[in-house]
Amino acid sequence: MNYRRKAFWLGTAAAALSVSVGAHAQDSQSAPGGTAAGDAAMGDEIVVTAQKREQNLQNVPVSVSVLSASALSDNRVSGLEQLSQVSPSIGFTNSANTRGQGLSIRGIGTLNFSDGVEPSVSTVIDGVVIGRSAASFFDFNDIERIEVLRGPQGTLFGKNSSAGALNVVTGKPDLYDSSLEASASYGTFDDVRLKATGSVVLDQGRAALRLSGFRSKADGIITNTADGRKLNDNDSWGVRGKLLFEPSDVTSIYVIGDYGESNRNCCVSTVRSVMPTTTYYNGETRADLLADQQLGPLNREVTIDGDYFNHQKTGGASVEVNTELGGQTITSITAYREFQVFDNNDPDGVPLPVISLNNARQKQRQFTQELRLTSPAGEPIEYVAGLYYFWQDVVSRTQVKGKLVVNLPGDLYLGNQVDRDITTKNVAAFGQVTGHLTDSLSLIGGFRFTSEQAVAHFDRTILPGAVAAMPSLGGPAYVAPTLKATDTDLSYKLGVQYQATPDVMAYFTYTRGYKGPALNLLNNLTAVTVDAGLAVLKPEIARNWEAGIRTTLFDRMLTLNVTGFYETFTDFQAQTYSAILTSFQLTNAGKLITQGAEVEAILRPADGLSLTGNLAFTDTEVRGLIVSCYAGQSAAQGCVGGRQDVTGEALTNAPKWAWTLNANYGADIGNDLRGSANLSFTWRSKTLFGYRDPNTAQPGYGLLNGRVSLETQDGRYRLSLFGKNLTNRHFASFIGAGLLDTSAAGAGYTQLLTPDAFRTFGVEGTVRF
Template structure:
């Protein structure tokens, strides 16, 4: 394996070292060119830098890119960023993001995501709290690979650094928009910045309201499911009492109240019979089953009610030329959700709900040197505290023919408190004008303490098997660990417009606790309730170029990344149960290519390509329904999926985009945008051919006319213009499985169908 890894990386290094010949044709100079108006500024290294000078695999999604493609949340980022994958779930607690094919999908409160979400410098502790409507976004930086050195916490696979718009200290301004599109999708957005004291104090307020009809119909009552119904506000105050000191205060609150998230049935197993003798096939006979099915027949409720909010204070000041930064933040998140897991009009598992409350406090202190010194550095301390408490209930008859009014059921109460303390830093030495040496570290101490209490639901005649279990109170569950992560690398500036780098990073995500509904005394006593920490190692090399008098920006990155003891959740469809385990080893290797061509006046072409070859080693899970010994199913209903690609990890993904703007007479300006994104086939369950999502491409477009002063704009837009249908998750149906096969369900979103609309905007 070492030789394969070295051979792969040698190709990247060779490409890097070959660039001096190209650099000779460029202007001879020893430092990067001065920033230009079209330079992209990022904070991927905790200081503002030109993207082309940053030795990190990072792509930037601007506010314009998000708007042109109607991307309104993290779950849609895969449509504009090929390195990102999103896997849907019956609720936001189970949804997950992946970068380079690596990400965490988990219902356990004791497992953190592997892709970190950071909003205005504040780490979000729970994956569910990351799924919110975008509002007043300036840019999103997608940082690929382990980012623990500077972003820490749960970023072993990568990080999304979300930056919102700041108040302007010099100009009061307002902008707002209203749009209407297919499915009665109505979105209202507004933001305004007011100067309170010229050059010293300003206030910015923003808000949004989004509603849309559901795309799924419950034939039992006509209710529309999987709708949109959210709103939110954010306020910011910026105060700069002196040239070297600033105080930045942010507060936000948002709600998302949806009849979500219902799966539809693709197929049924003819032999599935319920407790009263009715068959699943007969109960669903009125539906047109298949990949385009948009109907359900549910007797239980489907909803997701969540709200989140918080505040932060960021203080920056200078001392002896150094910048001292303090970010203090508190956030809270609550959700109440339910799904009818059986998907028929019988009380088989009609109640499957959760109430969860999360609170977190973070404190970060940083010391940053001025740029351009012989040694640049960022050092700091970080503290994280989080408390998560939840109650879940499962209720139904399952397969038992009980007397009227009787049922099986469980209630599970659990909670976990997490503390994380870290010291971190990154130093960049410049022994010559062209060469930079990079060293970073993060010393982390983790502590988790949890309780678990499973009872029989009041009124139930017995426990719910698989999804619950007999009454059980676990002893206090604890996990502690200390880790030293680091980063080493070199950066070389071949010319003002060509830079190459190579880095090695050891990333880390702390231990996890198994708090799934079906936790047993045997699991706890064997020590398997505590999962080992997740260790990531990433070898990465890249070239950053700006060529032909800035007409072309062309960046290439190669990577080889491994994860030991990845914290994985698996589902056994035959036993209707989830399990947590440490996968032996995950590997992802590949390349990322990004290009921008400024083809002419008003015309910009761009493209992004991601190739990720993923596989897993040492992971043994339940066989998929109908799997034979010849297909790898071993005695005991287990299969070793070593060598298989990761779930929902496309090998190829790319986006291409064309933007054109021109004056139309003296008072108007027109613009057009056309974007296409493609993702190759994936599996949502290892080896199971029935969970295969074929490759697909989405075409988005936008036409706009605005006044020459930019005050008024009218646009028409379309998403998925070719009406390319796809599923965001496919799985075996609950209790619709046997040793010989299964029926399957899917999750659909509005993005799987053509939508068109109109938008009006104003700015002054």
């Protein structure tokens, strides 16, 4: 811990030194962008930082869409796991805990329980990369906007962004005006959400403080009939503080600290179907044990004897310094973050101790330092160049306990404990140059040189008190030799941009992305795997060809953007599950392909009315990936020796079609009041959660959300009524074979449900001063 603290303060000292240099540079020409990007937007412009500088979205040669604070609020989107409801290019796959959940972009994403495999979709919060996927699942609090960057973003965003990145920007203190905003809402499932944000001017034009906090609580939507408890609930809170200080016209210092907790009884699966022949160690059948449940897609009951919980803590601090020297902007971002989680689930789904304990305690710590040099905008040559350092340490302990299929007498059980840790270091140099050959034609070139190192330890023992190891989910006692993975890589980007008119821009880019080697730290790691060199997965290489056109038409009444892409992944780091072996497996897929088009449109046909539409057509294909057969799969259906080659199949949970439509209207209605209404609809086409397994199919579905509001014309008071999933379209966020509920003939299936799968209503009040 002392090392991390020293590193943090050394980074801060380096940042302070750069401030000292910049404060004495009297020849600077402009101030360093201390204002929030949202405040920089003029008229209908949308300002983004997708290229590490503030730019009008219509001038950025990147496939990026922006989700504003109002879009998130209107659709009651409170976390990353709900973004797929407002952004058709994003996918989310649920799991029994946050460690196994995952996001995807254009159908590509990493779903993995191994501590040695990092996400392919990066989450960046106020310039700080989040090293673990689980640490990204937090309640949205004081969010200004989210930029969805599609395709490899490694040149500028680096680590964990081979499939894309989510650039989350939170609200910034205001140096000139103090303000306060608070809201409270109540909805179905006793869903209570409280939020407050205040910005205080400490020194006019020089220093301001912003504080925000939230509290969310909702009843669970699943009932455990064994004890009456409600599961899959919500219980979280968090705070964030920010200090913005501008000691001179060319220097700003931005300090951020945040902390949050989530204590949920989640994430339990309900049973859709059972195999009539499934019988447990004591002779009881699964069908008899679950006879009182109404099995099927709408089942909201479980009957279990084990516990379900997910206790999560996340926090950190960062210091961002911007200063100018000779017209160049120097940026330093120094950050330290921690993440802790303790979770357990009862995966057997019955009131017997088949596997009643399946838990994990994990702690992650990370330190990052980014130093960046940015040229002035509008020059013949514009560039961004920098250095980046990332250090991460993940320590975890997992335990599994139960009788499994053995009829042990009394309280005897099988069990394993697995202790592991992994330390990762990543050092990179990066840069991107845009050369404006003429007023219309520009060339783009970028690179990132990365050096990656990971060192891990793995120790599996018999759980104290157990009579033997737990097969499949554990194994015999085993201490692996130190596992190491090192690699260097040069990723890059090339492109051309053409500004045909002030309102029409086209571009073409080729990008080579990269994600470093991974380590297999799953519970069932064996000496055979390690000795064969299969515990180290190859790096993941992405290649993306992309063309786009950005237009603003009819006197700015219509904004229409179209992007086409062809993207390949070589040696994609994949995790598959065998229902027969009841175990997860890690492998490099031979090749993944995702190709398609993205269309985004904003129409402003009349004062107060705006219509938006987003379409994503994503055609995915996997090649050279061999996985376990699904239960009941025949030779005619591709199963040979318990394995199947899924070459030619679409990726799991990757809908071919997804689109959203949104309508907003607001108008003054007299008596110093203003009314507004929002209506949005999201559609996602059919997907499979398991390769070729028709029983894991989620049919296509659409979600209709709405909100009506009445507020004072000065914006101080507002009352809103909202509804989500108004047509009550049910859907699952994951479907899979039930644990030990398989045979040669087939399997029973389980599903994960969220509150968004049911119609909900509520009311919200907001005050602003």
